[in-house]
Amino acid sequence: MWIYEKKLQYPVKVRECNPRLAKYLIEQYGGADGELAAALRYLNQRYTIPDKVIGLLTDIGTEEFAHLEMIATMIYKLTKDATPEQLKAAGIEDHYVNHDNALFYQNAAGVPFTASYIQAKGDPIADLYEDIAAEEKARATYQWIIDMSDDPDLNDGLRFLREREIVHSQRFREAVELLKDERDRKKIF
């Protein structure tokens, strides 16, 4: 069960109407290494992982939904009230034709979200290494979006999200350490 707090994890500010930045950001919304994929991946892996790290997957999976909500807010603000002409100039007129200004789970190239982005191998080490890789990929994606963006307010929020990927990666790395730890094995010399 979840409890919803009606506020964002970090305030989202956007300086100007800029549908082109929204086009890049959609990668983190419905892309392979995006926040939706992350949330679904971790919350799904929880059922087949040792007890010690279930709570970690629940916590991080839940936080990814808070990130998803921030990304959605960014995209919404960047495109709100944009005219069809502005959307066309930003190269997302095909999105407009299909969805108007509605958000859609797709990547920056317009490919719809697919469950095959989310792996669940059932092997705890394999799954945690996948999670570490996913966090590093999400971190890199935020870097590339920041590189493309000249909106300082937006970048402030993106920097926060990138920092969270660093912390998540660290916690998954620690989870691997926990699972390979031999401390509780009886040592007889």
Add this chain to the structure above:
Amino acid sequence: MKNFTHKKTYHPYISPLDPCPPIRTKTYSTPPHLYMGFQPENLEQFNPREALQAGTLWKAFYDPYYGPKEKGRGPNE
């Protein structure tokens, strides 16, 4: 613990026939968590306000990334 940098560089091969003006030095991010292993005890913390802003409670994990259009603002630039 502090013997690392947040950025590394390398120099790719430049062919005389490359059509785009070459980028001689490429950089990539190597954030602090790569060097941490298990988080040691008693690391220094941000105060709650700073922590919310930074995205982490722990100073050792803080690695803000700035784009080319906002240069010179991060400790890792």
